[in-house]
Amino acid sequence: MTDVTQAAAETQVRPGRLSEFWHYFRENRGAVFGLWVFAAFVAVAIFADFIAPYNPTEQFRDHLLQPPFWEEGGSTAYLLGTDAVGRDMLSRLLHGARYSFYVGVVVVLISATGGILIGLFAGFAPKWVDTLIMRVMDIILAFPSLLLALVLVAILGPSLTNAMIAIAIVSQPHYVRLTRASVMSELSKDYVTASRTTGAGLARLMFITVLPNCLSPIIVQGALSFSSAILDAAALGFLGMGAQPPTPEWGTMLAEAREFILRAWWVVTFPGLAILITVLAINLMGDGLRDALDPKLKRS
Amino acid sequence: MLKYFASRLLTFLPTFIGVTLISFAFIRVLPGDPITVMAGERGVDPARYQELLQQFGFDQPLIVQYWHYIVGVLHGDLGKSFVTKKPVWDEFFALFPATLELSICAMFLAVALGLPAGVIAAVNRGKFFDRALMSTALVGYSMPIFWWALLLIIVMSGWLGLTPVSGRISLLFYFPRVTGFMLIDSLLSGQKGAFTSAVSHLILPTIVLGTIPLAVIARQTRSAMLEVLSEDYIRTARAKGLSPYGVNFVHALRNAMIPVITVIGLSVGTLLAGAILTETIFSWPGIGKWMVDSIFRRDYPVVQGGLLLIAVMVMIVNLTVDVLYGFINPKIRKR
Numbered sequence: 001m002t003d004v005t006q007a008a009a010e011t012q013v014r015p016g017r018l019s020e021f022w023h024y025f026r027e028n029r030g031a032v033f034g035l036w037v038f039a040a041f042v043a044v045a046i047f048a049d050f051i052a053p054y055n056p057t058e059q060f061r062d063h064l065l066q067p068p069f070w071e072e073g074g075s076t077a078y079l080l081g082t083d084a085v086g087r088d089m090l091s092r093l094l095h096g097a098r099y100s101f102y103v104g105v106v107v108v109l110i111s112a113t114g115g116i117l118i119g120l121f122a123g124f125a126p127k128w129v130d131t132l133i134m135r136v137m138d139i140i141l142a143f144p145s146l147l148l149a150l151v152l153v154a155i156l157g158p159s160l161t162n163a164m165i166a167i168a169i170v171s172q173p174h175y176v177r178l179t180r181a182s183v184m185s186e187l188s189k190d191y192v193t194a195s196r197t198t199g200a201g202l203a204r205l206m207f208i209t210v211l212p213n214c215l216s217p218i219i220v221q222g223a224l225s226f227s228s229a230i231l232d233a234a235a236l237g238f239l240g241m242g243a244q245p246p247t248p249e250w251g252t253m254l255a256e257a258r259e260f261i262l263r264a265w266w267v268v269t270f271p272g273l274a275i276l277i278t279v280l281a282i283n284l285m286g287d288g289l290r291d292a293l294d295p296k297l298k299r300s
Numbered sequence: 301m302l303k304y305f306a307s308r309l310l311t312f313l314p315t316f317i318g319v320t321l322i323s324f325a326f327i328r329v330l331p332g333d334p335i336t337v338m339a340g341e342r343g344v345d346p347a348r349y350q351e352l353l354q355q356f357g358f359d360q361p362l363i364v365q366y367w368h369y370i371v372g373v374l375h376g377d378l379g380k381s382f383v384t385k386k387p388v389w390d391e392f393f394a395l396f397p398a399t400l401e402l403s404i405c406a407m408f409l410a411v412a413l414g415l416p417a418g419v420i421a422a423v424n425r426g427k428f429f430d431r432a433l434m435s436t437a438l439v440g441y442s443m444p445i446f447w448w449a450l451l452l453i454i455v456m457s458g459w460l461g462l463t464p465v466s467g468r469i470s471l472l473f474y475f476p477r478v479t480g481f482m483l484i485d486s487l488l489s490g491q492k493g494a495f496t497s498a499v500s501h502l503i504l505p506t507i508v509l510g511t512i513p514l515a516v517i518a519r520q521t522r523s524a525m526l527e528v529l530s531e532d533y534i535r536t537a538r539a540k541g542l543s544p545y546g547v548n549f550v551h552a553l554r555n556a557m558i559p560v561i562t563v564i565g566l567s568v569g570t571l572l573a574g575a576i577l578t579e580t581i582f583s584w585p586g587i588g589k590w591m592v593d594s595i596f597r598r599d600y601p602v603v604q605g606g607l608l609l610i611a612v613m614v615m616i617v618n619l620t621v622d623v624l625y626g627f628i629n630p631k632i633r634k635r
Contacts, residue, residue, distance in 0.1 A: 030438075135314050135315060135318060136318065139315050139318035139322065141569075142315060142319055142569075142612075142614050142615045142618075143319075143607065143610070143611045143614070144569045144570070144572040144573035144576075144610065144614065145569075145573055146573035146576055146577070147573055147607070147610060148607075150576070150591075150592070150595060151326065151595065151603060151607060154595045154603065155326070155329060227442065231442075231444055234444055234446075235446060238446045238577070239576075239577070239580065239592060240596075241595075251444075251446075254446065254450070258450065261450055261453060261454055261458070262453075262454065262458045265454055268447075268450050268451070268454065269451070269454075271447070272444055272446075272447025272451065273447075275444045275447065276439070276442060276443060276444060276447070279442040279444070280438065280439060280442040283438060283441060284438065287438070
């Protein structure tokens with residue numbers, strides 16, 4: 001019975017919290033702009049098959065390295081030109097959004113779930129377990145993330161899946177540290193003591209009492225690691241350790257385009273621009289999220 | 301202070317051991333055993349295989365192997381490269397000055413532009429300058445630097461013909477290596493044009509590697525400055541009639557520097573990760589390119605040793621930052 005009333009009370013509070021969040025988020029114009037661009041990116045990722053004019057791996061051998069339509073020699077049949085084996089750049093870019101989105105979602109899901117669980121556990125565990133966990137995280141953080149990801153991929157074998165696993169492992173410690181730090185500061189508060197004295201079990205304390213109050217910084221970190229996952233996956237692809245050709249992944253496309261850099265600027269420019277715009281939009285959104293969720297800045 | 305230092309050092313040791321464990325484990329979790337990997341596609345006959353197994357000590361229990369490994373590490377013995385047959389330690393320190401030179405230049409660029417940009421943005425909070433600078437910083441922060449490098453090559457080298465595309469110095473010059481820093485060595489050589497050549501080779505890699513730290517420093521300086529500028533003593537300084545310049549740069553910046561210094565110190569790891577991409581693109585003969593090449597050549601002792609040395613270096617820098625931080629800010633020491 002009490003559970004039901006409590007649940008009802010929560011559902012009444014939720015919309016209020018969300019609209020409060022939106023109120024603050026909306027104030028940051030850059031963030032709203034980022035949100036729209038991100039929405040467009042997600043839409044492209046989902047509907048790439050329908051939007052793209054051609055199959056991303058189809059080769060038009062009569063149209064090798066054709067420039068974009070506004071340049072001399074370009075045609076509207078291939079709006080952004082074609083690459084060295086005659087594949088339509090626009091179609092490849094649109095399909096590339098799919099891979100980047102996939103990488104972002106999977107990496108954030110794996111690293112956030114793992115990181116939050118470990119962080120929560122560390123916050124609640126006895127001191128020596130906590131120390132042990134944090135030392136392990138320090139060790140992972142001692143390696144430059146891209147280097148560790150590269151080495152992990154070298155062990156697992158180069159592929160997009162392995163690149164995602166590697167990036168998830170490398171970005172996990174940030175979630176652990178954040179979660180643990182917020183758990184630590186929440187644990188000393190009265191409401192936790194109250195919940196404990198009323199007989200809440202450990203699981204309830206961890207997931208229902210404490211965790212929801214630690215989410216703000218984790219959400220912000222989620223946005224940031226989404227964008228850095230896209231960047232890292234593209235970097236690995238660029239180094240030949242991520243998605244393999246002919247996959248239209250943006251970083252892999254750049255790697256293939258390198259040798260034509262001085263002959264055909266479009267094969268180099270567009271994939272990078274796509275990465276930059278996507279990452280920029282997510283970072284803008286992340287800044288807005290941070291401002292809207294951080295109570296310290298709200299007051300000022 | 302000493303107690304603080306000791307406590308930092310105490311956390312350093314277990315991390316160091318952990319890092320050696322990871323680099324030790326690396327060669328042993330690879331698919332296939334190291335001897336087969338070393339033999340490559342040629343294969344190896346069983347008798348020779350046993351001999352090699354014994355020679356490298358792979359037949360011993362893991363714990364014994366680890367003991368030998370760590371004793372070797374502490375004596376500066378990281379094994380030999382499969383490819384060049386030279387000790388990994390020597391190769392690392394032969395290539396390290398190139399990376400160091402590039403990193404120092406990049407960091408110099410980042411600090412020289414990032415600090416003023418952050419201060420100007422904070423002082424003009426909400427105005428045009430602030431928005432323009434911070435938008436640029438966000439673009440820099442989101443930049444895929446491998447693409448940025450290619451763009452710069454297209455424009456600066458391809459269209460304008462201003463800068464060379466790869467290497468540290470033009471092949472026309474040859475002089476003995478003294479310090480390993482091309483800028484210094486080219487000056488010492490006294491050859492006409494050598495120094496200019498070295499500088500022109502440095503420009504693009506420096507810009508590429510410096511971009512992200514520059515953006516991070518500008519953003520961090522701005523937010524630290526904003527925090528400091530709202531303090532009472534700044535109001536006092538203004539009230540007693542100090543010039544805006546004096547208030548902003550002397551009173552405020554000095555106190556805003558603490559978080560900024562931390563960011564500068566902690567971006568060493570980012571810098572090394574960036575060096576991997578930058579050096580690969582510009583064929584810069586440093587440790588970033590060396591690591592990537594070794595990974596592709598399956599030169600595992602090099603990957604193993606390089607991984608350890610880089611991690612230890614990052615750890616030492618972090619420790620130094622921690623200690624310096626405690627030195628500057630007594631509040632931290634007390635915790």
